[in-house]
Amino acid sequence: MKIKVASPSINQADVEALNASLLSGHLTSGPRVKEFEQTFADYVGVKEAIAVNSGTAALHAALAAKNIGFGDEVIVPALTFFSTVTAVIHQGAVPVFCDITQTDFSLCPEDLENHITPRTKAIIPVHYFGHSAEMDKIMEIANRHGLSVIEDCAQSHGTIYKGKMTGSIGEFGAFSMFATKHMTTCEGGMITTNDPDAADFMRKFRSHGLEGRNDHTMLGYNYRMPDPLAALGNSQLKRLDQMNSDRIAASEKVIAAIQDIDWLETPIVPEHVKHTYFWCHILIDEDLLGMKTSELIQKLSENGIECRNRYEEPLYKQPLLNANLPEILKISGGDNLPDYGRLFLKNSERVAGSIIGLPNRPDLSETEITRISDVLRSF
Incomplete structure (x- = not known):
């Protein structure tokens, strides 16, 4: 029998909430979205929450709310999911990579100031695998340089740093509600903030830049969350802590x-x-193990154990960044772009490709845990 690494946790209350919303007649953004925004803001401990249709949209909207665009730089960790970077590019700004720590794999505060330039406008620390980045140090540096901080909370719903929820520490928090996350709306996202003006901007930004029914006052997008998915989110949020x-x-x-x-x-x-x-998550020492991490993953699969495996290379090696980014950003000859091909961030290079996620479903049984341990010890 295969031991699944993860699966969405959907119960009867979720089904009933979704069904009631479908039968209500409100299928696009409506009262359940407003309710979800309020309950999520209360949960995180902020004044405002803005529901959108993905975590990527959440990051994009937060960047837009700070008027970050062409010629600006945004510092991101070199090891994360690529949407942290693409959100920056969608807004016309340049991603600048910072190294990660060797302990929590989040953005390294000690390396951060090495990448700040006069063009830097924001920092996006990622709370990796459910572990918070070291926000006190990051916020101190950001405040000293007058930079915005957008927390990427796609993997940290309910994570607490020094008594504060992630998403309540920086200027913005950007959450994903993808199917595999701590809680899900199938697809979806949420932005958290204490800035009511920014919240007002992002509500227009997610809905074609509309004020009222007819006036398009800004360049906006169709980033709305449908009401039935918000109903599922409300139901999931009630048992997120459990x-x-x-x-x-x-x-x-x-x-x-x-x-x-x-x-x-x-x-x-x-x-x-x-x-x-x-x-x-576990970090593999391939020399001590005597095989590549990819071989370990294959052997685990042969023994019926699924695992998570991503982030095989630092993001500065992605083809998009080393091919046509100047054309996308309309920068002639690549002026003011980092030479991504020459980057080497030692912690990111060491960790990339050597992290796997073992099964940790909430319903994981003692028998499955013993099986995982026995198989790992057999190598």
Whole structure:
């Protein structure tokens, strides 16, 4: 029997909420979106939440709200999902890569100032795998240089840093509600902020730049969340803490069962962080293991164990950035673009391709945990 790495947690209450919304006649953005925005803002501890149709749209809207565009630079970590970068490019700005830490794999505060220039306008720290970035240090640097901070919270619903929810620390938080996340609306996203003017801008931005029914006052997009998906989000949010608790418990049991294996490193979690384990991630030492991480993944699959595996290279090696980005950004000859092909960020290079996520579903059984441990020890 295959041990699944993760699966959406959908219960009868979710089905009933979705069904009631479908039968209500409100299929596009409506009262359930407004309710979801309010309950999500209350949960995170901010004044405003703006529902959109993806985490990428959430990042894009936040960048637009700060009027970031052509000629501006935005600092992002070199190891994350590519939409953190594409959101910057969609707004016409230039992504600048910062190294990650070797402990939590988030943006490295010690490397951050090395990448700040007069063109830098914002920083997007990513709370990786459910572990918060070191926000105090990042915020201190951002405030000193007058930079906006947009937290990428796609993997950190319910994560707490020094008593504060991720998404409430920077100027904005951008959440994804994709099917595999801590909670889901199938597809969807949310922006959190304490800035009512920015919130007003983003509500227009997500709906074709409309004021009222007919007046398009800005260049906007169709980024709205439908009401039935917001109804599902409301239902999921009610039990997010319990789903997180179950996921944390499953992850900690897996970690306890394997942490003495010498060829892998398990997460290091400081006391001031509540890690919500979007992934139960381990770092592979290929030399000690005696095989490539890709071979390990194949052997796990042959033994019926699924795992997560992404981020095989630092993002500055992506073809888009090394081919036609000057044309996309309308920059003649690539002026003012980083030479991505020459970048080498040591922590990102070491970690890329060597992280896997082990099964940590909230319903993971003791038998499955024992099986995972036994298979890993057999290598």
